[in-house]
Amino acid sequence: GAVVSQHPSRVICKSGTSVKIECRSLDFQATTMFWYRQFPKQSLMLMATSNEGSKATYEQGVEKDKFLINHASLTLSTLTVTSAHPEDSSFYICSARIGAGNNEKLFFGSGTQLSVL
Amino acid sequence: RKEVEQDPGPFNVPEGATVAFNCTYSNSASQSFFWYRQDCRKEPKLLMSVYSSGNEDGRFTAQLNRASQYISLLIRDSKLSDSATYLCVVNSGGFKTIFGAGTRLFVKA
Numbered sequence: 001g002a003v004v005s006q007h008p009s010r011v012i013c014k015s016g017t018s019v020k021i022e023c024r025s026l027d028f029q030a031t032t033m034f035w036y037r038q039f040p041k042q043s044l045m046l047m048a049t050s051n052e053g054s055k056a057t058y059e060q061g062v063e064k065d066k067f068l069i070n071h072a073s074l075t076l077s078t079l080t081v082t083s084a085h086p087e088d089s090s091f092y093i094c095s096a097r098i099g100a101g102n103n104e105k106l107f108f109g110s111g112t113q114l115s116v117l
Numbered sequence: 118r119k120e121v122e123q124d125p126g127p128f129n130v131p132e133g134a135t136v137a138f139n140c141t142y143s144n145s146a147s148q149s150f151f152w153y154r155q156d157c158r159k160e161p162k163l164l165m166s167v168y169s170s171g172n173e174d175g176r177f178t179a180q181l182n183r184a185s186q187y188i189s190l191l192i193r194d195s196k197l198s199d200s201a202t203y204l205c206v207v208n209s210g211g212f213k214t215i216f217g218a219g220t221r222l223f224v225k226a
Contacts, residue, residue, distance in 0.1 A: 034214070043204060043218040044161070093160055097214075101149050104208060108160035 003027055004096050006109025013084055014117055021079045021112045023094035029074035030096035034106075035067075038091040050077040050094075084116045118143055119218075121207050126221035134195045138220045140205030141187045149208040150181055152190045154201045155219065161204055164190075195224045 003026040011019050023033055031052045036044040048069055049057040056069035068080040081088055093111040097104060123140045130136050142150075150167035165172065167179040167188050178191040192199055205217035 036216075044216045046214070046216075091158065095160075103166075104149055104151075105163055106153075106161075106206075106214065108162070110160050111158070113158065 004030075004094065004107045004109045006094050006112060008112060009110060010113045010115075012115045012117065015085050016083055019081045019084055019114060021081075021092055021094075021114075023077045023079070023096075023109050025075045025096050025107075028096075028098065030077075031074060032097060033071065033077040034095045034097070035069065035077075035079050036093045036095070038093065038111075044093065047079075050079075052077075081114065084114070086116045089114055089116045120144060120209075120215045121205055121217040123203075123205050123217040123220050126202075126219070127223055128220065129223045129225065130195055132195055132197060132224055132226055134224075135191065135193045136195055136222065137192075138190045138203055138205075138222075139187055140189070140217055141185075142205075142207045142215075143186070144207070144209045145183075145186060147186075147207045147209045150179075150188050151206040151208075152177075152179055152188075153204040153206055153216075155204055156201050161216075164203070192222075195222075197224050197226060200224045 005024045033050040035047045038044050046059050047062045050069045050071040052071045058064045071077040094109040095106045121142050152164040153161040154164045155161040165174050167181045171180040176193045180189045200223050202219040202221045204219045208214045
């Protein structure tokens with residue numbers, strides 16, 4: 001099956017620093033990738049849809065200047081958390097979608113646990 | 118009202134038990150429905166799609182009721198390895214995929 005690689009798996013950083021998370025589709029081209037955030041005991045919340053070659057589409061309430069998304073190629077999307085603060089500590093996960101309708105499948109990266117001190 | 122709502126958990130069941138989860142969705146135009154499984158601090162993995170006619174995969178049975186706007190997942194003969202969070206996922210068309218908050222299942226020996 002399709003593989004999505006995400007790294008780093010864990011980041012611990014100081015408040016005020018920026019953190020970049022990479023999401024790669026290893027054996028297929030993903031024109032669209034999705035970025036989610038998940039707080040403990042809560043479900044995945046879609047942050048933004050990353051479109052290759054164009055600007056990302058952000059969900060309501062997500063600051064686009066704080067969560068920078070770049071999708072420069074068909075196999076790579078990056079999420080940069082700028083000037084991270086403790087409240088940004090969360091589990092960030094990306095996914096790529098293949099197919100449509102009931103044949104749709106979402107392939108997820110393994111996630112990044114961000115801890116901001 | 119949330120777009121996708123699931124049974125509150127956790128469900129604590131003994132091995133061998135049958136357990137059922139329900140999920141309701143608010144958008145009547147929703148087109149595709151799925152159940153995903155997520156283990157703690159891991160990525161979600163597709164368990165099964167949900168078809169209008171209902172579908173079964175081994176010990177797992179999924180059903181869709183469009184009139185009442187809910188889907189269900191039935192797990193028979195529960196195993197310890199079934200312990201996880203089960204996510205109801207609804208696609209309302211286009212790229213709008215909504216995840217439910219998840220139902221936690223604990224299967225005990």
